[in-house]
Amino acid sequence: MSLSRLLISLAVLFCLAAPAAAQPGLTVGDTVEGELLAGAGTSAAYRFTARARDILRFELTSTLPDAQLELYNAKGFLINIGYGDGQNGASLVFIVYADGDYTIKVVNYGQGGGSYRLSFAQEAVQPLVPNQPVTVEMRARPLYFMFEGRRDQLFTLSASSGGQMDTRLDVLNPTGSQVAYAYSEVDPVLPRLLVREDGPHTVLLYPPSDDLSGPVTVLLRQIEPLSLDAGPQTITLNRELQTEVLSLNVAPGIRYRMTVTVLGGVGVDLAVFMFQGDRLIARLNATADAMQTAALDFAPRSTGETVITVRDYAVRDGETRLLIAVEPLPRGN
Numbered sequence: 552m553s554l555s556r557l558l559i560s561l562a563v564l565f566c567l568a569a570p571a572a573a574q575p576g577l578t579v580g581d582t583v584e585g586e587l588l589a590g591a592g593t594s595a596a597y598r599f600t601a602r603a604r605d606i607l608r609f610e611l612t613s614t615l616p617d618a619q620l621e622l623y624n625a626k627g628f629l630i631n632i633g634y635g636d637g638q639n640g641a642s643l644v645f646i647v648y649a650d651g652d653y654t655i656k657v658v659n660y661g662q663g664g665g666s667y668r669l670s671f672a673q674e675a676v677q678p679l680v681p682n683q684p685v686t687v688e689m690r691a692r693p694l695y696f697m698f699e700g701r702r703d704q705l706f707t708l709s710a711s712s713g714g715q716m717d718t719r720l721d722v723l724n725p726t727g728s729q730v731a732y733a734y735s736e737v738d739p740v741l742p743r744l745l746v747r748e749d750g751p752h753t754v755l756l757y758p759p760s761d762d763l764s765g766p767v768t769v770l771l772r773q774i775e776p777l778s779l780d781a782g783p784q785t786i787t788l789n790r791e792l793q794t795e796v797l798s799l800n801v802a803p804g805i806r807y808r809m810t811v812t813v814l815g816g817v818g819v820d821l822a823v824f825m826f827q828g829d830r831l832i833a834r835l836n837a838t839a840d841a842m843q844t845a846a847l848d849f850a851p852r853s854t855g856e857t858v859i860t861v862r863d864y865a866v867r868d869g870e871t872r873l874l875i876a877v878e879p880l881p882r883g884n
Contacts, residue, residue, distance in 0.1 A: 574598040574654060579607070582670040587615060587657065589664040594621075596656045599671070604751055605647040606674040606695050609633060609655055612640050613668065617661030620669075623654040644674070644693075646727055646753055679754060681706065681773040689716060689767050693757035698771055700746035702828065703858050705776050705796050708733070708741040710756055712767045718758050725750030742792045745860065747829070776858065783876035785814070786861065789869070794862040799877055801827075801851040806880045811835065811861070812844040816871030820864040825849065827857050838865075848880065 577583070577599040587593045601607060609620055611633070620633035620643040633643025643655070657667050677685050679698035687694055689712070710718050714737050722731040722741070725748050733739035746752065756769060777784045779799040786795040801807060813819055819839030825832050833849035851857065863871045 577655070577671045579671060579673045582668065584666065584668045585657070586666050587618070587659040587664055589662060591617075591660050591662065592658070593664075594656045594658040595667075596654050597669070598652060598654050600652050601645070601647040602650050603647055604676070604697065605645075606676055606753070607645045607647065608672045608674055609643045609645070610640070610670045610672070611642065611657060611667060613657075614639060614665035615659050615661055615663070615667060618657060618659050618665075618667060621656045621658050623656065625652045646723065648725060648727055677769075679769065679771045681771050684768050684770040686766055686768045687756075689718065689756075689758055689764050691758070693755045696754040696756065696769060697751050698754070699750070700752045701749050702746060703826075703856065704746040705774050706741075706744040706746070707770075707772045707774055708744050708754065709738065709770050709772075710740075710767050711738045711770070712765060714738060715765055716758060716767065718756055718767060721755040723753040723755070724748050725752065727753075740791070743794050743796050745796055745858070747826075779859070779875065779877050783874055786873050786875060788816075788861070788863045788866050788871045788873070790867060793864075793866055794860055797859040797861070797875060799857045799859060800855065801857050802854050803851055806848055806850045807877055808846055808848050808880055809833070809835070809859075809875070809877045810844055810846045811837065812874040812876075813839045813842070814872040814874055816863070816866070816873075817869065818865045819871050821845075821873075822862050822864060823847070824860045825857055826859075827851060827853060827855060832857070839871075 574596045577597045585595050611620055616639055619635050620641050621629055622631040622643060622645055624630050631643060631645060633641045635641045657669055674695050677696045679696045708720060710720055717736045718739060719734040720739050721729055724730045731741055731744055733741045776796040776798040779797055784797060811823060816839060821837050823835040832851055833847055835845060835847040837845040
């Protein structure tokens with residue numbers, strides 16, 4: 552091997568073996584500035600440590616028209632993106648669901664270079680305790696709340712401004728997925744919020760426009776589902792209440808029949824789901840154009856409470872009245 556080839560090989564080996572340059576660290580309250588060279592994909596990375604239930608905000612301003620923020624976990628997987636806002640800025644909110652080390656990157660996807668300024672802050676989080684109202688001052692950015700939920704708990708959630716503001720509520724489960732939302736011309740309400748996972752749930756409250764401000768009271772209230780153990784239940788669904796939740800105690804080795812009878816309503820489009828824990832054990836879909844009563848037979852695998860959700864996807868104006876009944880079938884059926 553010639554000397555020149557040997558030197559090139561050694562240089563390549565050195566580059567492969569050399570550790571990656573250490574990333575500068577960020578802590579809450581920091582603001583950093585930097586430059587990115589021209590060329591799509593150039594970036595600057597900063598590492599930080601976060602704890603579960605923190606809500607962190609990154610704000611980027613720059614002279615780069617095509618810059619965005621990218622968030623990576625300790626294994627290097629991309630987990631969130633803060634896209635550019637069209638005004639040389641970007642923002643990213645990170646609701647932390649696991650303790651660990653993370654990396655935030657400022658990434659340039661344009662051809663030209665430029666400067667940037669990145670700020671790192673922690674959002675205030677208001678705890679929500681059932682039946683204890685929390686009053687806050689509305690602002691342009693979302694306000695954050697958090698409550699501990701257990702599987703199959705049922706709540707109502709409301710945001711009241713005394714009829715002064717058209718705010719919106721979003722609910723995220725412990726993994727950060729949106730599970731419910733409510734938007735109204737004034738004072739949104741989630742009349743039936745069914746928790747399907749144990750752990751912290753995040754509530755976002757925000758106005759649709761930046762110029763609204765004033766006091767808003769958020770109230771989480773725990774309620775009990777309608778029980779079918781005492782017999783059939785009549786429910787009424789409408790624009791405000793499109794889903795009702797019921798409960799039933801069942802036993803394995805017994806077959807049951809659930810019947811859904813339409814007592815009133817036009818163009819009903821029903822979806823009925825039955826859960827035991829995290830398992831869907833039965834499902835019924837039907838339309839009022841094709842039936843007045845629909846029936847479903849099912850056999851549970853374990854003893855315990857079954858949660859039933861009934862939703863009318865067609866209800867707009869007026870109301871839908873339904874009779875829900877469940878009864879055990881004779882042996883041999």
